[in-house]
Amino acid sequence: MPRPASGAPPGRPPRTSRADVLAAASELIDRDGWQNLTIRRLASQIGTSPATVYYHVRDKDDLLIQLLNGYAEQLPRPEFPDAPRQRVISTAIFIHDVLAARPWIAEILTADDLLGVSALWMVETIVAAAIECGCEPEQAALLYRHIWYYTVGEILVRASRSRRQTQRQQRSYRDEVFEGLDPTEFPRLSALSGQWPTLTGKDTYSDGLRALVDGLLPPPGQQPHAVTQ
Amino acid sequence: MPRPASGAPPGRPPRTSRADVLAAASELIDRDGWQNLTIRRLASQIGTSPATVYYHVRDKDDLLIQLLNGYAEQLPRPEFPDAPRQRVISTAIFIHDVLAARPWIAEILTADDLLGVSALWMVETIVAAAIECGCEPEQAALLYRHIWYYTVGEILVRASRSRRQTQRQQRSYRDEVFEGLDPTEFPRLSALSGQWPTLTGKDTYSDGLRALVDGLLPPPGQQPHAVTQ
DNA sequence: ACCTGAACACCGTTCAAGT
DNA sequence: ACCTGAACACCGTTCAAGT
Numbered sequence A, B: 001m002p003r004p005a006s007g008a009p010p011g012r013p014p015r016t017s018r019a020d021v022l023a024a025a026s027e028l029i030d031r032d033g034w035q036n037l038t039i040r041r042l043a044s045q046i047g048t049s050p051a052t053v054y055y056h057v058r059d060k061d062d063l064l065i066q067l068l069n070g071y072a073e074q075l076p077r078p079e080f081p082d083a084p085r086q087r088v089i090s091t092a093i094f095i096h097d098v099l100a101a102r103p104w105i106a107e108i109l110t111a112d113d114l115l116g117v118s119a120l121w122m123v124e125t126i127v128a129a130a131i132e133c134g135c136e137p138e139q140a141a142l143l144y145r146h147i148w149y150y151t152v153g154e155i156l157v158r159a160s161r162s163r164r165q166t167q168r169q170q171r172s173y174r175d176e177v178f179e180g181l182d183p184t185e186f187p188r189l190s191a192l193s194g195q196w197p198t199l200t201g202k203d204t205y206s207d208g209l210r211a212l213v214d215g216l217l218p219p220p221g222q223q224p225h226a227v228t229q
Numbered sequence C, D: 001a002c003c004t005g006a007a008c009a010c011c012g013t014t015c016a017a018g019t
Helices: A018-032 A039-045 A050-056 A060-074 A084-101 A103-109 A117-132 A137-167 A173-179 A187-201 A205-216 B018-032 B039-045 B050-056 B060-074 B084-101 B103-109 B117-132 B137-167 B173-179 B187-201 B205-216
Strands: none
Touching (some): A018 A039, A018 A050, A060 A103, A060 A117, A084 A103, A103 A137, A117 A137, A117 B187, A137 B137, A137 B187, A205 B205, B039 B050, B060 B117, B084 B103, B137 B205, B173 B187
């Protein structure tokens, strides 16, 4: 009787779900970094064979994209300020903080300068706010792109710096370079050499963001663009 | 006679030099992308065994670092403008263009937010110019860091976008997303959807750079800082 | 329907041994 | 001094076969 009564689906009952695979992957990435996620490790983590992973997932890229979309869907959607310029800033900072929590997302994401379908509302928010600030739609899109460049750069630089710091010793390559600095050739840099560690620690993301936005938005006092419809 | 006359060095004569290894590596990267550079491919390219590569180079990381330093040393050192603000801009654009020519350098480099010893003069130039603009040394260093974030972001985003474009078909993931866009949920984005390809092509690096610099430099008209010595 | 072992075609790296 | 074959411990991915 291969089909007993009804409701019981035919075939071998599943022991692993796509969700299991994704959950395990997320756990492994958070623990060991995404560079160290391999299909084989993932399989052994959930106690199955590598080939089983391929039953649930097309390939490694597909796995990562599915993970990303999962995160994006779980994201809270805070209320952003009414004032449009401030809304641009707040949304960008929100994106930044999301990425800062899992920098590897940025490393995967760099490619398409938007954040996947389920994160698109953030782009919409920024572009809409920029238009309210008086931007032409095209300017608004370019503003978003500038913000994305700056944000992704910040995240990636910080991420790979801290990666190096954990794997190698405390003293980074940069420390070495700064110690051997010739004060004649590099007067400003060697004067600063003592302060680099402090500077590195400082979070100045929002300073740069504000500068970028202020410089790219039309001067305030303009009438909002296309607000009548 | 293991040591005939003099001058002839002892031991087996070399058939491969460190320089050969680096040259071949550079060629392979330019041709196939740095993601596809493997020690084994490199070895077969110069007609030797993988183990030989390890005679000339400590490991793969070391190989890449040596390559980078090689490039940096060959870089031209253009005359930059006298006006300090303009000098900040020009140097940053110079860095940007160097990286744009070989984006993989940025991917390797992200880690230490400076460009290796032989490229440090660029950092010195920017920091010095910023100080002349009236920055405190610390502000100047932070300005450089902002510029670096923005520049590296621009390069990396563009690089991985064009990589995806070449490997997959013409139609990118982004195109798909934009076509299925719900105009109710994303009014601004769907209005823009036709223009994205054009926008993607536009090079707006220097616009963002200027905004960043203008926003972070003290307002012009200040006396240059510490110009007396 | 779901899972698997075994294989394919790769990696980076080491090391004893050869010239 | 320089080079090498062979091995180690890995990869991602496929596929015929099993339950």
